[in-house]
Amino acid sequence: MSVALVIGRRLLAIAVIMIVVSFLVFAILFATPGSPEQLLLGAGPTTPEALAAVRAKYHLDEPLFTQYLYWLGDAVRLDFGESIQTSQPVVSVLGERLPITLFLAGYATVIALLVGIPSGLLAGLRNGTAGDRLVTFVTTLGISAPSFAIGILLLYVFGITLGWFPIFGAGEGFADRLLHLTLPAVALSATVLAIIARQTRAAALTVESQDYMTFARARGLPRRLLFGRYALRNSSLPVVTSSGLVLASFLTGAVLVEQVFAIPGLGSLTVAAVTNKDVPVVQAVALLAALVVLVLNLLADLAYTVLDPRVRKVVFPQ
Amino acid sequence: MGTLATRRRTASRLAAAAAVSLIVVSCGAAPGSGDGQAREASDADIASLTVAVTAAPRSLDPAGSWDSNSIYVLAELLDPLAKIGPDGTVEPWLATSWETPDPRTYVFTIRDDVTFWDGSPLTAEDVAFSLGRHTDPDVASELAATFQYVDTVTETGPHEVTVTLTQPDPQFLYAVSAGGLVLQKKHAEASGDDLGGPQAMVMGSGPYRVVDYSSSTGATLERNDDYWGEAPAARTLEFTQIADPETRRLAMQSGDVDLTFSVPMDGVRQWETLPGVTVDFFDTPIIGYLVLDTSQEPFDDVHVRRALAHALDREAIVDSLFRGHARPAESMVDPLSWPTLAEKTGTDVERLYDELPTYEFDLDKARAELAKSDHADGFTITAKYPASLPMLGNIVQVLAANLEKIGITLTASEVQYQEFLGGIMNNGYLGLTPFQMGAESPDPGTALRGLLGAERAKPGSGGFNHAKYVPAELEDAVSANLTGTPEERADAIDTLMTALAEDVPYVPIYFAQYAVALSEDYVYTGELSYWSLFFTEWATAIKAAR
Numbered sequence: 053m054s055v056a057l058v059i060g061r062r063l064l065a066i067a068v069i070m071i072v073v074s075f076l077v078f079a080i081l082f083a084t085p086g087s088p089e090q091l092l093l094g095a096g097p098t099t100p101e102a103l104a105a106v107r108a109k110y111h112l113d114e115p116l117f118t119q120y121l122y123w124l125g126d127a128v129r130l131d132f133g134e135s136i137q138t139s140q141p142v143v144s145v146l147g148e149r150l151p152i153t154l155f156l157a158g159y160a161t162v163i164a165l166l167v168g169i170p171s172g173l174l175a176g177l178r179n180g181t182a183g184d185r186l187v188t189f190v191t192t193l194g195i196s197a198p199s200f201a202i203g204i205l206l207l208y209v210f211g212i213t214l215g216w217f218p219i220f221g222a223g224e225g226f227a228d229r230l231l232h233l234t235l236p237a238v239a240l241s242a243t244v245l246a247i248i249a250r251q252t253r254a255a256a257l258t259v260e261s262q263d264y265m266t267f268a269r270a271r272g273l274p275r276r277l278l279f280g281r282y283a284l285r286n287s288s289l290p291v292v293t294s295s296g297l298v299l300a301s302f303l304t305g306a307v308l309v310e311q312v313f314a315i316p317g318l319g320s321l322t323v324a325a326v327t328n329k330d331v332p333v334v335q336a337v338a339l340l341a342a343l344v345v346l347v348l349n350l351l352a353d354l355a356y357t358v359l360d361p362r363v364r365k366v367v368f369p370q
Numbered sequence: 371m372g373t374l375a376t377r378r379r380t381a382s383r384l385a386a387a388a389a390v391s392l393i394v395v396s397c398g399a400a401p402g403s404g405d406g407q408a409r410e411a412s413d414a415d416i417a418s419l420t421v422a423v424t425a426a427p428r429s430l431d432p433a434g435s436w437d438s439n440s441i442y443v444l445a446e447l448l449d450p451l452a453k454i455g456p457d458g459t460v461e462p463w464l465a466t467s468w469e470t471p472d473p474r475t476y477v478f479t480i481r482d483d484v485t486f487w488d489g490s491p492l493t494a495e496d497v498a499f500s501l502g503r504h505t506d507p508d509v510a511s512e513l514a515a516t517f518q519y520v521d522t523v524t525e526t527g528p529h530e531v532t533v534t535l536t537q538p539d540p541q542f543l544y545a546v547s548a549g550g551l552v553l554q555k556k557h558a559e560a561s562g563d564d565l566g567g568p569q570a571m572v573m574g575s576g577p578y579r580v581v582d583y584s585s586s587t588g589a590t591l592e593r594n595d596d597y598w599g600e601a602p603a604a605r606t607l608e609f610t611q612i613a614d615p616e617t618r619r620l621a622m623q624s625g626d627v628d629l630t631f632s633v634p635m636d637g638v639r640q641w642e643t644l645p646g647v648t649v650d651f652f653d654t655p656i657i658g659y660l661v662l663d664t665s666q667e668p669f670d671d672v673h674v675r676r677a678l679a680h681a682l683d684r685e686a687i688v689d690s691l692f693r694g695h696a697r698p699a700e701s702m703v704d705p706l707s708w709p710t711l712a713e714k715t716g717t718d719v720e721r722l723y724d725e726l727p728t729y730e731f732d733l734d735k736a737r738a739e740l741a742k743s744d745h746a747d748g749f750t751i752t753a754k755y756p757a758s759l760p761m762l763g764n765i766v767q768v769l770a771a772n773l774e775k776i777g778i779t780l781t782a783s784e785v786q787y788q789e790f791l792g793g794i795m796n797n798g799y800l801g802l803t804p805f806q807m808g809a810e811s812p813d814p815g816t817a818l819r820g821l822l823g824a825e826r827a828k829p830g831s832g833g834f835n836h837a838k839y840v841p842a843e844l845e846d847a848v849s850a851n852l853t854g855t856p857e858e859r860a861d862a863i864d865t866l867m868t869a870l871a872e873d874v875p876y877v878p879i880y881f882a883q884y885a886v887a888l889s890e891d892y893v894y895t896g897e898l899s900y901w902s903l904f905f906t907e908w909a910t911a912i913k914a915a916r
Contacts, residue, residue: 084786084788099515099832100831100832102507102511102514102515103832104507105510109510134563137428137585138428138434139429139563139566139567140567144568145585145586148584148586204616204617207620208620211620212620212623215624218626219620219621219624219626220610220621221610222587311613311614311617312614312616312617313617314610314612314614316584316586316611320613327786327787
């Protein structure tokens with residue numbers, strides 16, 4: 053089977069899953085109590101005429117399936133409608149927040165990988181040493197502390213007391229944004245960093261006890277080769293899988309950190325949209341999240357085939 | 371309206387509930403903040419003033435953003451026809467004067483020296499357009515209820531606009547003051563659906579013009595140096611969204627934020643001790659109350675309702691939950707909302723309140739009332755409250771502890787704001803529901819307008835008669851309050867207040883106070899009030915400290 057065919061099939065599956073996801077999310081929102089037209093008119097007393105006009109405009113009196121088809125018809129033409137909360141096009145609402153969230157998620161992922169993997173490898177290969185204990189202790193702390201608590205602590209120490217970093221907002225321009233998003237990225241990556249370090253450590257422990265490692269050592273291979281080619285590559289499969297998911301979870305799961313650092317990202321948008329039953333926004337965010345997870349999974353699977361010849365032979369038999 | 375909730379605009383929206391109301395009585399500086407010395411204002415320019423809001427304006431079009439966070443910004447951009455002074459009186463603004471040849475007709479004379487930011491003159495046509503669109507179903511304005519009795523709005527002269535009403539509306543001048551914000555017709559029509567959005571924004575005549583706006587981060591405003599009125603000291607106003615109360619406080623502490631109207635009442639003590647920040651409190655007509663649905667058991671029984679009223683410990687709630695920053699409410703009508711009407715009618719407000727039946731906290735009396743009811747053995751009930759107003763949940767908990775002692779089991783259940791609002795608006799069976807409502811105008815009849823009358827109890831009516839309290843003999847007073855002369859209205863309000871106190875379909879709990887936090891580098895020179903802060907231009911009153 054050719055590589056193109058395998059990828060093509062996967063892409064088709066992604067499209068089908070996206071439609072299923074969009075319908076499920078739509079149906080769930082439809083079933084939740086609450087009326088968006090009331091939100092559209094503010095929470096004060098209103099008039100029956102205004103309520104009726106809004107219900108008609110947003111097709112709110114139609115049955116679930118008809119409403120969904122209205123949405124789907126527009127969505128396949130890439131028209132995702134207008135936010136109920138702000139009356140702005142959903143695409144521009146997302147367009148404003150997505151770059152910030154991507155930056156933050158990317159930044160946090162880089163921190164998690166750059167710190168998590170080396171320290172995990174070190175701990176695994178130097179099992180039982182003081183360095184291993186230190187990594188284990190710090191990662192336990194990282195897993196246990198909720199990200200918003202770490203965020204507020206970082207704000208106090210580095211924002212207020214030391215005054216090194218700004219306290220809120222996302223910043224303008226690359227350098228300013230990097231400065232603004234450093235504390236949030238650290239807070240966001242803490243838990244995941246700890247998990248990655250633990251996973252890498254476990255994988256490295258397993259690898260470390262394999263015969264080929266003992267043999268490589270016996271052959272007197274330099275440490276660089278030992279760590280880089282033998283240990284890192286063989287420990288990397290579980291790490292690659294989790295990295296894809298990590299990035300995906302950062303994209304939509306940074307709500308608490310966004311809240312603490314007042315960052316206008318996708319997470320806070322999602323929460324506000326769900327709370328206010330802002331269907332067009334929720335739909336678009338859900339689809340985006342589904343797309344990101346599915347594509348990253350695909351990429352992770354493809355990375356397997358590059359990293360592990362055994363997997364390659366199963367997926368692409370010659 | 372700022373917000374009692376720790377987060378989310380929705381909370382304050384509930385508080386707003388259309389909104390405009392009262393008079394300020396207290397506004398002393400908070401203990402512990404600053405050096406206790408009154409700082410003096412100087413005439414120096416302020417380069418930039420950063421204001422933290424809990425949410426960015428949803429839109430810059432008042433028809434699509436009638437909530438507190440949006441109004442703070444809109445009030446600087448758009449001039450209203452008239453304005454409500456801190457004491458609740460209506461003062462001329464864009465309109466220099468008005469006449470009412472008959473109770474259904476208002477003729478406004480518009481200033482002839484006002485220009486929009488682009489230099490073009492503000493005309494009667496712009497005014498007629500700005501008022502008329504709120505009653506257009508296609509606009510689906512959030513101010514539709516405020517202007518519901520408006521029939522026609524016509525330009526009757528180069529500087530004259532005539533409004534006719536479908537029925538006399540004693541609240542109309544207040545509506546025009548709070549919601550009668552004027553925007554440019556030409557710009558609005560050219561913008562179409564984009565009006566109020568980040569591209570088209572809005573064209574106004576206010577002391578500030580908007581240079582940048584985003585519904586996710588905030589807005590940047592620049593002083594309009596051609597403004598016809600008094601010029602504010604701050605050259606730039608920066609509105610920035612900080613939803614988290616803790617982060618907002620840290621940002622005030624670090625000096626990154628100069629001002630916020632959103633001081634959470636449940637963490638107010640930490641705010642009062644912030645170095646370099648002054649926190650001032652003021653009274654609002656925002657009322658917290660319990661809805662008791664009289665249409666079904668157990669609250670169709672007046673004795674059950676009275677038992678509940680006797681079991682509510684208002685003093686404890688105000689002291690412990692609000693740390694004293696609220697007033698216990700004895701009636702659904704705020705005594706502070708009376709002066710303007712009472713001055714016209716000579717009503718003896720003090721006597722009126724003295725003669726109302728009241729329900730002091732007394733569990734023996736509560737037990738006695740319950741014994742007289744059909745539910746002498748007590749009952750079990752659940753009260754839903756919105757997650758965005760945790761204070762209401764705390765109040766239900768306090769009440770539940772006392773009800774336990776007389777045999778009633780009350781459970782608090784937190785629901786999402788949308789679900790809460792949906793349940794309320796559909797006017798289904800509401801049982802016991804805690805609620806918070808703002809006032810639409812500094813008038814004692816304003817709260818009763820939404821709360822009473824058979825019309826307002828119907829599902830989908832948009833009314834607030836959630837208790838479904840509809841005694842036929844009160845309908846005359848209900849309509850007299852809506853359309854009557856001042857004397858008729860004062861009598862009607864008296865009748866309605868007495869009936870509400872006798873029958874307790876609603877149990878009043880508190881009138882909220884709000885707090886404003888301002889950096890000590892600046893001084894607020896105006897009179898802090900619900901009206902002057904939330905419904906009219908406020909930035910002009912902020913000066914640099916000496």
